[in-house]
Each structure stands twice: as structure tokens, then as C-alpha cells.
Amino acid sequence: MRKLLLVLFLLLLSLIVVQSHENWYATQTKDNWRQSLALGEEKSTQLHFYFHDIVSGKKPTAMKIAQTSTTNQSPTLFGILMMADDPLTQGPEPTSKIVGRAQGLYGSADQEKLGLILAMSFKFTEGIYNGSTLSIFGRNPALQLEREMPIVGGTGVFRYARGVALAKTNWFNTTSGDAIVEYNITVIHY
Incomplete structure (x- = not known):
């Protein structure tokens, strides 16, 4: 029992x-899943800043972390992998106010043309965006005048972000490899 x-x-x-x-x-x-996640209103934000990729000098902001044995023989540097912690600034001048950092990886993934793959997080340090991030993952055909890359996520103010980053080379030094790239981003977030 x-x-x-x-x-x-x-x-x-x-x-x-x-x-x-x-x-x-x-x-x-x-149906109230949005309220249960406290997402709130969907917003669209436009961002404009400059990305400074410095691979030369005493304090580079991007460094080679890997390459294949044949990378130096390739006209596209196929197989090179770089780690970056690049400043994001309000203007194109290196002395312009820093508004964030671009942190992540990029590598040459095309054997015929210069085509980079980016896996990067833009970490913002100013104003209402301080502490927020946007994540980019996609192909960057670096020699095209304007490139379009996907925003695949974000945190903080940019929680659940999606959007498009348009990149345009502002300045490039063919000897050193240093570059300044203008970014115009449209992002939808909650």
C-alpha cells in the first residue's frame, strides 16, 4: 500500500x-512575445563615422595573426588573417574625436580579386550609444568604390539590430597599407 x-x-x-x-x-x-521581451518600439538609426585601419608604424591598430605559406605570392594576399582594434572617429582626420572601436577579424578570402571577409564588432563609447555594439559579418570587396555589408546583430541601444553598412575608402596608402574608411550605417533596432 x-x-x-x-x-x-x-x-x-x-x-x-x-x-x-x-x-x-x-x-x-x-502573440505578446514582443512585450514579454520588453523590445518596445522598432527604431531606425543612421550612423556616420570613420574607421582607421593602421597596419604600419610603432602602434598599429591591426596586425597579421596568420597567413598561408603562399600568401606573399598571391596578388590578393589570399589566406592572410588580421586582428583589428581600430579607432572609429567623427571625422577622417586621425586626431578627430574617437566615438568607438572596431574590434574583430578580417581576412583575404578571394583568390582573384581583393575580397575580405569581416567579422567585426563596432563598440561605441560616446553619447547615448556608449557601451552599445553593432556586429558586421560579410564580404568586403575592398577595391570597389562603395561596399555594402550586413549588420547582423547588436547590443545595448542596438539590441536585435539588423541593417546595412556602406563603406567607402576615404584614404589608402599603397606603401604602408594604412586606410581610412568612411562608414554610413542604417540600422533597425528596438
């Missing part, structure tokens, strides 16, 4: 646990 009561008690307890779990799941999948 005790065993039967114990089995019934355990069966009842498992039904309660399963029932409470089903209710939790059901409340998360209703």
Missing part, C-alpha cells in the same frame, strides 16, 4: 511539473 501511494504521489508530482512547464512555454509563444 505504501508503495502504491508513493507511486501515485510521484506520478501526481510529475504531472504538476509537466503542466507548469507547458504553461510557461505557452505564455512565451503567444
Whole structure:
């Protein structure tokens, strides 16, 4: 009799646990999912800044971290991988106010033309965007006048971000490899 009561008690307890779990799941999948995540109103933001990629000198902001044995023989530097912590500034001058950092990886992924793959996070340090990030992951055909790359996510003010980053080379030194790139970003976020 005790065993039967114990089995019934355990069966009842498992039904309660399963029932409470089903209710939790059901409340998360209703039409009010947006309110349950506290997303609020969808917004669109335009950003404009300059990216300074300095690979030369005593304090480079981007460094080679890997390459293949044949990278130097390739006209596109195919196989090179760079790590960056580049300043983002209000204007194109290196002395312009810093508004954030571009941190991540880029590498040459095209054997025929210069085509980079970017996996980067733009970390903002000024104003209402301080502490927020935008993530870019995509192809950057660096020799084209204007390039379009996807914004695939974000944090802080840019939570659940998606959008487009338009990049345009402002200045490039063919000897050193240093570059200043103008960015115009349109991002949709909550």
C-alpha cells in the first residue's frame, strides 16, 4: 500500500511539473512575445563615422595573426588573417574625436580579386550609444568604390539590430597599407 501511494504521489508530482512547464512555454509563444521581451518600439538609426585601419608604424591598430605559406605570392594576399582594434572617429582626420572601436577579424578570402571577409564588432563609447555594439559579418570587396555589408546583430541601444553598412575608402596608402574608411550605417533596432 505504501508503495502504491508513493507511486501515485510521484506520478501526481510529475504531472504538476509537466503542466507548469507547458504553461510557461505557452505564455512565451503567444502573440505578446514582443512585450514579454520588453523590445518596445522598432527604431531606425543612421550612423556616420570613420574607421582607421593602421597596419604600419610603432602602434598599429591591426596586425597579421596568420597567413598561408603562399600568401606573399598571391596578388590578393589570399589566406592572410588580421586582428583589428581600430579607432572609429567623427571625422577622417586621425586626431578627430574617437566615438568607438572596431574590434574583430578580417581576412583575404578571394583568390582573384581583393575580397575580405569581416567579422567585426563596432563598440561605441560616446553619447547615448556608449557601451552599445553593432556586429558586421560579410564580404568586403575592398577595391570597389562603395561596399555594402550586413549588420547582423547588436547590443545595448542596438539590441536585435539588423541593417546595412556602406563603406567607402576615404584614404589608402599603397606603401604602408594604412586606410581610412568612411562608414554610413542604417540600422533597425528596438
